[in-house]
Amino acid sequence: MHFKHILAIAIALTCLRGAAPVLADDDFADGQSWGLEFGFGGGWTTDTAYTRTLENFGYVRDRHSRYRMSLAVEKTLFRYFSVLLQTNLLDHQRWDRSSGIGPDDRFEWGTWTLDVHARAFMPTPGGRFRGYVQFGIGPAFTPSRLYTRTSAAPTQSKYKELKVSYNLMGLVGGEVMMGEHVGFLFQGGYVFAPSLENRLGDRHQSGGGLLIAGLSGRFGRRL
Amino acid sequence: MNRITYLFILPVLLATMGSYCEVDVIDDPGFQFWCGETLCAWTVEQGAVRKVQTWHEHDYAVELVGSPVVISQKAAEGFSSCVRIELIADVETSAMVTVEIDYGGDGSVDWTSPVSREGYRSLSWEIRPGSEANSDSVFIVRKSGEGRAVLTQLRAYERCYGGM
Numbered sequence: 001m002h003f004k005h006i007l008a009i010a011i012a013l014t015c016l017r018g019a020a021p022v023l024a025d026d027d028f029a030d031g032q033s034w035g036l037e038f039g040f041g042g043g044w045t046t047d048t049a050y051t052r053t054l055e056n057f058g059y060v061r062d063r064h065s066r067y068r069m070s071l072a073v074e075k076t077l078f079r080y081f082s083v084l085l086q087t088n089l090l091d092h093q094r095w096d097r098s099s100g101i102g103p104d105d106r107f108e109w110g111t112w113t114l115d116v117h118a119r120a121f122m123p124t125p126g127g128r129f130r131g132y133v134q135f136g137i138g139p140a141f142t143p144s145r146l147y148t149r150t151s152a153a154p155t156q157s158k159y160k161e162l163k164v165s166y167n168l169m170g171l172v173g174g175e176v177m178m179g180e181h182v183g184f185l186f187q188g189g190y191v192f193a194p195s196l197e198n199r200l201g202d203r204h205q206s207g208g209g210l211l212i213a214g215l216s217g218r219f220g221r222r223l
Numbered sequence: 224m225n226r227i228t229y230l231f232i233l234p235v236l237l238a239t240m241g242s243y244c245e246v247d248v249i250d251d252p253g254f255q256f257w258c259g260e261t262l263c264a265w266t267v268e269q270g271a272v273r274k275v276q277t278w279h280e281h282d283y284a285v286e287l288v289g290s291p292v293v294i295s296q297k298a299a300e301g302f303s304s305c306v307r308i309e310l311i312a313d314v315e316t317s318a319m320v321t322v323e324i325d326y327g328g329d330g331s332v333d334w335t336s337p338v339s340r341e342g343y344r345s346l347s348w349e350i351r352p353g354s355e356a357n358s359d360s361v362f363i364v365r366k367s368g369e370g371r372a373v374l375t376q377l378r379a380y381e382r383c384y385g386g387m
Contacts, residue, residue, distance in 0.1 A: 053278050053343070054278070056311065056342075056344060056345065057277065057278055057282065057311060057343060057375060057376070058253075058309070058311055058345070058375075058376050097253075098245070098378070099252070099253060105253070105282075107279075146279055146282070148253075148255060148282065149255055149256065150255055150256065150281065150283070151257075151263070157281070159279075159280075159281045198279065199276060199277065199278055199279065199280065200277075200278055200343075202278075
């Protein structure tokens with residue numbers, strides 16, 4: 001790469017960064033570049049080939065948590081663009097099967113994700129509210145536990161596994177600042193998170209739709 | 224007493240009589256207990272069986288290998304009233320598998336039903352055997368053909384109401 005190319009890129013980046021202070025009054029949250037977001041809400045996961053196989057093997061769903069949680073750290077890079085490191089708690093289910101003797105067999109799992117998100121946002125004049133769309137990708141972790149008896153001994157054996165897969169997440173949302181540093185957020189979207197796979201080749205999808213509301217904190221150097 | 228009084232008394236009576244329960248009459252209905260290469264709770268009377276993994280590497284089933292194969296188990300309890308039998312299996316029609324019960328253990332089969340369920344599907348029956356089904360009764364699974372036959376659960380239980 002020639003020197004003039006490097007110089008052109010440096011000038012372009014300087015112009016891009018330098019444009020922000022001109023309209024600083026309209027920057028979201030007064031241009032604070034760091035954010036911390038915590039959300040709590042609900043989601044829905046459909047039955048899958050994996051859960052239907054559990055039913056075929058005599059398991060009955062005992063608990064299907066529909067609550068979802070989200071925690072994210074945001075860094076605003078440009079005026080309308082930020083990146084986030086975000087973790088989401090997704091599908092959590094517990095299934096039981098009568099063992100006929102002694103305690104019931106039990107199988108349970110929970111999925112959580114750790115993603116990098118890109119967020120494009122548009123603040124309103126005055127910078128008190130913004131709407132955004134974001135897209136994320138990253139690993140999905142699904143620890144599972146099977147409790148069953150494999151001998152005539154009365155105690156159950158516990159078999160733990162950790163399935164690491166991937167997830168894709170698309171969200172739309174909004175955020176309104178209630179003070180200089182504290183805001184209220186809401187977001188909804190869809191997560192595709194193929195997770196557990198059984199020996200028969202059936203795969204579970206731990207994602208699905210989600211709706212979240214929560215609080216955010218804004219701090220850091222003004223842009 | 225009028226009807227309103229009965230409406231109040233009935234729930235109280237049901238609550239004091241106890242709750243619904245199930246009494247299993249077969250041990251190890253999930254074919255989970257293995258003593259080496261054979262089942263602990265079932266007797267292999269003829270042929271051979273093999274432990275196989277199912278949906279999970281630690282969830283086991285029994286495969287009836289070759290033909291003929293007969294496995295049996297003496298009932299753990301007497302079951303004179305209504306008994307529900309639930310089978311989950313992957314059985315080809317050519318395996319010619321039957322579930323049988325010998326009430327009283329006198330050597331004669333008193334109840335039998337063919338099994339043909341491919342792809343780990345469930346099958347259930349409800350039977351009312353009467354007083355001859357005492358604790359000497361024997362549950363039998365018989366395979367007469369060469370097809371594949373894997374059983375993952377054979378459960379038999381009586382319904383009861385605790386405290387009655």
